[in-house]
Amino acid sequence: MKTERIEVGVRQRVLWIGSEAYPLSNISRVSTADVVYRKGAAVGRFIAHTFFWLLLGVIVLVGLFVGGVLQTDDQTDLAIKAVGGLVGVLILVRLVMLLALLSRRSLWALIIETAGATHRAVISGDRALLNTLVAEIVAAINNPAATFSHTITNFVMGDQYNQLGRNSVGRVSS
Numbered sequence: 001m002k003t004e005r006i007e008v009g010v011r012q013r014v015l016w017i018g019s020e021a022y023p024l025s026n027i028s029r030v031s032t033a034d035v036v037y038r039k040g041a042a043v044g045r046f047i048a049h050t051f052f053w054l055l056l057g058v059i060v061l062v063g064l065f066v067g068g069v070l071q072t073d074d075q076t077d078l079a080i081k082a083v084g085g086l087v088g089v090l091i092l093v094r095l096v097m098l099l100a101l102l103s104r105r106s107l108w109a110l111i112i113e114t115a116g117a118t119h120r121a122v123i124s125g126d127r128a129l130l131n132t133l134v135a136e137i138v139a140a141i142n143n144p145a146a147t148f149s150h151t152i153t154n155f156v157m158g159d160q161y162n163q164l165g166r167n168s169v170g171r172v173s174s
Contacts, residue, residue, distance in 0.1 A: 002155075002156050003153050003154065003155055003156065004018075004153070004154050004156055005151055005152070005153055005154070006018040006122070006151070006152060006154045007149060007150070007151055008110075008122060008133060008149070008150050008151075008152055009147070009148055009149030009150065010024065010136070010137065010140040010146055010147055010148055010149075011147055011149075013025070013140075013144060015027065015112070015137060015140070017110075017112075017121045017122060018154070020121070022112055022114065022119075022121075024137075024140055024141050026114045026115055026116075027112060027113070027114055027137070027141060028113050028114060028115060029111075029112075029113035030110070030111070030112055030113070030133075030134045030137045030138060031110075031111045031113075031134060032108050032109065032110060032111065032127065032130045032131060032134060033108065033109050033111055034106065034107075034108055034109075035106075035107040035108060035109055035123060037101060037104060039101065039102055042098055042101050042102070043098065046094050046095065046097075046098045049090075049091075049094050050091050050094065053087045053090045053091055054087060054091075056087070057083045057084065057086070057087040060083050061079060061080065061083055064079055105125055106125070106127075107123050107124065107125055107155055108123070108124060108125075108126075108127045108130050109121075109122065109123045109124075109130075110122040110123075110124070110130050110133055110134070122152065122154050123154060123155040123156075124152055124153060124154065124155065125153070125155070126152070126153075129150065129152060132150075133150065136148045
């Protein structure tokens with residue numbers, strides 16, 4: 001997951017989040033929400049991948065044995081060690097990925113709802129800052145003279161899409 005520093009602020013009755021503009025008159029709701037990691041699904045995928053790699057390793061060994069490739073005990077021992085080592089490395093990689101997901105710190109999202117759609121505008125590890133942004137945005141909706149600006153660290157999760165206007169770049173992988 002990568003991060004980016006973005007400017008969030010209100011100027012001239014427009015909420016700016018990076019290069020995105022939301023007219024305050026179009027905002028119907030502002031809130032924060034927990035970013036929920038699907039940890040149970042990740043553990044399930046780890047278990048499924050572990051069984052898959054173990055089964056594939058057994059199938060390869062049986063295929064080598066039945067195919068007559070393994071003629072001696074030394075060749076059999078070498079094949080078991082090679083396939084077992086490869087399967088072990090693959091499972092270890094999946095375990096590291098699982099532990100990285102399970103140890104992630106909590107993140108929160110700033111949610112902007114407009115007349116047309118809901119947007120997850122910002123993801124941050126600082127819940128207090130997002131709550132401050134919510135209060136300031138709501139105050140700015142009711143006060144035409146209000147302005148504010150914050151530079152925050154935004155967590156970019158997944159692929160980003162830009163399909164609007166002349167600057168349409170499609171999918172940008174993170």
